[in-house]
Amino acid sequence: MSPDAATDNAAASGWSLPQTEPESVADPLLAGLLLLARHWGRPATPQALCAGLPLEDGRLTPMLCLRAAERAGLAARWSQRDLDELESGYLPALLLLTERRAAVLTGWDENGQQAQLQWPEEAGGMRPMARAELEEIYSGRALLCAPLPERTAVPEADDDAPQRHWFWGALRRFWPLYAETAAASMMINLLALASPLFIMNVYDRVVPNQAMETLWVLAIGAALAFGFDFLLRTLRGYFLDLAGKRADLLMASKLAEQTLGLPLANLPPSTGGLARTLQDFEPLRDFFASATLATLIDLPFAILFVGVIWLLGGDIALIPALMIPLVILIGFLLQRPLARAARAAHSEAARKHAVLVEAIGGLETIKTLGAEGRMQRQWERSVSHAAQVGAKTRNIGSLAVHLALVAQQLSTIALVVMGVGRIAEGAMSMGALIACTILSGRALAPLAQIAGILTRFEQSSVSLEQLNRIMSLPNERPAERRYISRPALSGAIALENVRFAYPGQKFDALSDITLSIAPGERVGFLGRMGSGKSTLFRLLLGLYEPQAGAVRLDGADLRQIDPADARRQMGYAPQEPLLFVGSLRENIAWGAPQADDARVLHVAELAGVSQFAQRHPMGLEAPVGERGAGLSGGQRQAVSLARALIHDPPMLLLDEPTSSMDSASEAHVKRSIAALPPGRTLLLATHRASLLTLVDRLVILDEGRIIADGPKEQVLRQLQSGALPLSSANGAQPAVGGAA
Structure with a gap:
């Protein structure tokens, strides 16, 4: 269905x-x-x-x-x-x-x-x-x-199953609609014979004999044929649109699901480039849901028109019969340079889009640095390169169009010349020559569009290739992986000899991390910038997988637990929270749309959102702006903390949750966290000494290694006495790539 x-x-x-x-x-x-x-x-x-x-x-x-x-x-x-x-x-x-x-x-x-x-x-x-x-x-x-x-974990097995392909499988699912389109095209091309046959009979029978009654019969028949032609063309367009719409919904859903399910380690380095690649789905879809596909379906019927020309004019059918493969040959000869130009155009378009996204996202920084000129130069350079490659693609396409038109015109001239000779021999009538001329144009008309078709085909091929790369990337929820059901975790956390480096980085962000946290324990994490605190939290959330060692929740390897199960039971407040366009309430309940007003109001009060929301006439319905631009840094952190609490999770991971807050707001958050019911595991990364009263145990990280772990008072004494081997500011080689 x-x-x-x-x-x-x-x-x-x-x-x-x-x-x-x-x-x-x-x-x-x-x-x-x-x-x-x-x-x-x-x-x-x-x-x-x-x-x-x-x-x-x-x-x-x-x-x-x-x-x-x-x-x-x-x-x-x-x-x-x-x-x-x-x-x-x-x-x-x-x-x-x-x-x-x-x-x-x-x-x-x-x-x-x-x-x-x-x-x-x-x-x-x-x-x-x-x-x-x-x-x-x-x-x-x-x-x-x-x-x-x-399902087995053998990628080749899935690659060889065309019915599972995200694109071809979706098109194959709607093959009945495409079959109906082909049937409509066949009838349209058969009805296209009505016009030349009507003209031939008028010239050969009606005009010489002044048979007006016959003329009206022929005219009514031709009008009926044209009416059916109109209906069939409308139906063909409807079938194409319907198949395209349904396939679009299916393919776009799979593409979005794959993109949202990519592990962070597999994301392309350029956000703008990824966005441009995803936009390539539009020309790919349009190629199979537009008049282009109808033109491709019409191409085989050129043989039908050549056959009718042979019946009417005999040998003159050789002219279009020779021109058709000649035009096709021209198209194929131009395909290779057109393919190279299309690939280059795609690469330049991706670079241009990446520059644009980076410029818009960093507009405030660009202005404060006075770097508008530098960004303008990058933009103009990328536009210039894209324009040059685009011009080359258009020139090749135009050449193919012009050659096809010349071939069509030469075919008409040759057909008329040869037809006049046959008329002189008495082997052909004037009406038949006119009909053959019309049929020749009808046979060659789709070929005149072959350049545009080839251009769109190459663009679609490049788009499909790029999208296939995204769809072939490993997903964080592989279909062949069976997860164990852990709907209720107690909050026990363990890391065993964990080593991790960010993609493309030479240095480990975490090295030989072994840590055990009991349910309900409150642990603080201290360390210099780049020591690995945020990276540790990301591993616990399953956003990245360690290159060595294991992360365990309640004794189970994190890779055996469905990511959705694990993350729902972890409340995470990152260092730099990202808000989405919408209201305060929508952002608080972003991951819990079923949360009622009472729950939203409760966590808003705990996180301190109510303190500034009540000063706005719209309260929690106040808009936050794009990426939370309408709020201060501390207010965004308050919303992020409310998000972390919305599910009442057994584990809280707070990464510098109050670094941008004023002292009064921080004190409110501190009281709220301290008043949470016991039994909740708390992991707190902070540089604020005032927040350390919330924890009973301290873990010190330096250069991605644990150099101290123990009761809070004991570790603080070691820090104050200088007994811990912290790396020097100049001699340290911090882990980069997001480790904070």
Whole structure:
């Protein structure tokens, strides 16, 4: 079933998501899917199934349910079935019920009159229901599931499976629409014979005999043919647009999911270059969802027109028959230089876009440094290079167009000259010559566009190649990796002989780190700039993987836990928080859209957001601006801290959480953290001595190594006495690449 059709059916059965919903049913589809996953031996957590999905109001839709099922290792599809058709071979199945409810049908009694149902709103409890009663509330749609086969970790196996390709697989999924497009094109080209045949008969039969009745019959027939031609062209455009829209939704979703799921270590070094590469999806999609594809479909029908010319004029058909391969040969000869020019144009466009993104993002710094001239020079240089390469591409394309037009004109002249000779011999009529001339132009017309097609083809090929590189990068949630379900972590953290270096860096950011933190322990991390404090937090969050050693949560290797599960149970406040366009409330609940107002207000008060929000007439609905530009650094840190607390996580990772705050705001945050219920593991990296009262243990990092670890008072005495071997400011070689 197509996504559009499924969505329409969902809406018709009462499953279009409303703005509000009773709190007793948080997400029946998700809860039911979790029950199915458990039945098939694929236990999962809500966070693992929903991570990165575009939830509506924080809930699964019927179509998103299919994507979530795949994450659970289940092949799922929605099926329109009566209860009589849901036999044991299809069970268990998730039934869509009225009033936005759902239930898992696990079986029937011996008489088939009593349904055994698991109810998500009752924590998966079993409650039977009579068949007649179930029929009254059953919407007629059921989710049928089966476990997917285990995938191996052999990349070549996946690469050789074309049905799994993110682009070709999506196009193949909508092949019926493309088949209908081809059928419409065939009829359009057959109807294109109406015009030349009409003119031929008028000149050869109507005019000599003054047969006006025949003229009207022919005119009406030609008009009907043109009317059908119009309808078929409209249908062809509709089919292309429909296939393009559906494929666009599918491919764009896969592309965004892959990009958002890339580990930070695999991200390209240039954000602007990555953005430009992702924009290449537009010309790639347009190539397969536009008139270009229709033109390609029309090319084979040139043989049909040449055949009709042979029937009407005999040997004169050799002229277009020779011109067609000649024009195609010209196009192929120009393809290689055109491909080189297209690749160069893509590279220069990516560089230009990277300069633009860097300039806009760093505009404040550029102005304060007085570096507008230098940035302007970089921009003009990149624009100049891109323009030169673009001009070369256009020149090659124009050459192909001009050669094709010349070939078409020469073909017309040669055909007329040869046709006049055949008329003189009495082997051909005037009407037939006119018809052959029209058919020759019709046969060569698509070839005149071959230059534009080749240009777009090369651009699309380069775009596909670049996008394939992104899609082939390892994802932080590989499909072949099976995670263990850890929905509730206690907060025990361990690092065993961990070594890590940022991509492209020669020096280790962390080296031989061994550390054990008990649940509920409060640990402070001290060290110079670049000592590895922030890097340590990033490893704990799974943003990077160590090159050696292991990071463990509750004894389990972090790589065995779904990243969504682990991160949801870690509240993280980074050194430099990034806010998104929207309100204070939206930014606080960015990772928890289902959080109610009471929870948002509570964490806003704890983090000190309420102190400045209440001074704004819009309160928590006050806009923060792009990247939080409307707030001060301390206010952004307060919002970041509120984010970290929104899930009430068992572990808090606070990286310089008050470095930009004033003393009063810092004191408020300090009191809030101190008042948090016991049992929560706290990791605090700071240079503020006042915050050390929040911790009982100190870890000192220097050059990516632990040089001290122990009770707070003992480590502080060692620091004050100079007993710790800290590297000198000049002699140290700090780890770079983000280690702070």
